[in-house]
Amino acid sequence: MSTDYFAELPPELINLLPLSLSLRSLSALILTCRRIHDILQPELEASISPSFRRHLLRKAAAENPEIVAKLLSSPHGVDLDEGYDDRTPLYIAVNAGNKEIVALLLGAGANITARLGGSGPQALHLAVCNLDLEMMRLLLDHDAPIDETFGEYGDSNVTPLHHACAIGQLEMVQLLLHRGADIEYQSNLGSALGFAVQSGKPDVARLLLERGPNVTVHWRVQQDLLYVAMALRHPRRPSPTDRAEKEPAKWVGLPLGEPRKQLMALLLAYGASIDATMDLIRQNLTALTKGANQTRSEYLATVSGMLTEAEGAIPGRMLLQ
Template sequence: MSQTYVAELPAELILVISSLLSTSSLNALCQACRRLSQILQPELDYRITPEVGQELLLSASSSSNSTLVHKLLSPPHSIHPSATNPSQWNPKAPLHAAVQTRNIEIAQLLLDAGADPALTWGYDDYQPFHLAAQNKDLEMMKLLLKYRAPIDERFGDEGILQNALHYACSQGHMEMIRLLLERGAFIECTGHFGTPLGFAVHWRQLEAVKFLLERGANVTRTASLYIIHDGAPPKPHSVDLIYLAMGLRRPRAAREWTPKRLSMLKKWEGLPLDDGKRELMALLMAYGASKDVTMGTILQYLTPLAKSASLSEEEFLRVIDGMFKEAEDMISDVVVNRPWWKC
């Protein structure tokens, strides 16, 4: 809008036009130029009730409008930075919106004004820190930790519980893993796939597995074999980490696996070993994981495991023996880079 054109408009006409606008549109018009702001600001201030202010703050945090955020947080409006809609269950807060849109300037404004970094949102109980982790936004994570965001809190639903460190390990995001451990994340915190080491093994993130083992992660912990416990999946439900690394096909449930489910599992399961599985097994054994524990589980469920692999029990055990032999032959290679105090 031309400054000259605005200067020629009568103030009375501008006020008439403003009466036809929504509050958000009126605010946008106020930002157009100084003269409009001088004329319309009293009308805008009159309209911004606490309820309207809450809505505007959430909207402005989502749209990266830092000017409006600052205005709403300041007198005379002084909207609380953690204000949410009381009619909604577990509603989104402005800080969630700012973190989602990666706007660190607005997040800083909200935190400085007293926004609660531990507020949860949605069925998965997302805290702002969880959203920053999922965005892989390290600078936002550092900002939230500066304001005491809980580092080990978990999020998730339907049996899939994880925290930021679990998520980082499942993604193999080494910068995030290092940041979280440096800032005090608990290396043995449990989620759906066990500890962070269990998540790294499950998703075959070899570099993350190495790093966690070097940092002292407990190699004897167990992990869930299933993503979601819906109904009654066949046993075993919980296994040691070598078993998880081997990627053995799960025993079939009473209902056979559908082609779609089999195709989803194909990437991670079955025989024989590939290089990633072989090195994972070797690493875990080098750091003290027990072959005997794994074999105990295999022998306990030998019949359904062999059936799922379309092998006889004898054939299946020969393949298992071959898998261990390949991994054991590789232990000396993976131990080369192992810290001397771990040997």
């Protein structure tokens, strides 16, 4: 149908078209002619229900900033946080890595503290898990809570800093510390330093230690950080099964791998106690030797060698501090 035909229709007749057309057909018709668009667009917008606006916003939140901007403008006033079940538009945009849309949503008042499904991760947690450094910056610029926890490790509640340390993302750790993340915050597993040590990330551990965290804190019950760095068997782990006794579990001994040696040397240089670690080992020596398939004297000799090797790796500049 020629658009010239519509150009000749009086506005009164054009205004009657919505009475006989579906919303989809009306939307398509509006795109065919500038005159029809100017006359009927306000009515079309007024006919869009709040639930349909939310639907459109979710559809556009990943990659269509123009539609998002339109839906956020007057007279729509679409709700940004309620009525979305689990994934809000902000969560969708953060997950898609679309900083332009995230900025639009936050500028319009989207709740940056909202959790997925009401109890899941927040926007910053998602950016951290996606390794999206620039998204993290944007969210922190908009006052995203930096020390809120989320359950990334099963039953454990960890902060963004804990997670960044566990996966060894040095730039993320630097950003979070620069923005004020609590370096001493203890989850039910341990501190940020504990996560770096447990995961074998000496570069991250060095960065944290330069900021002065407590090296005497425990990673888990009865495990100090030097003990964790040595990768010794958990003293409270159940005794090996019959099958395991036939095939003894391997454990880290000598020679030390380079990351392990660096971690031990760093902890020793910053005040970790060999005496405390040896006391812990002696208290649990029966279980530890059984897991390593060694005699008590053999096990203690190996542990002593590990500590001696690590002490020899302490940089000279640290010995002078």
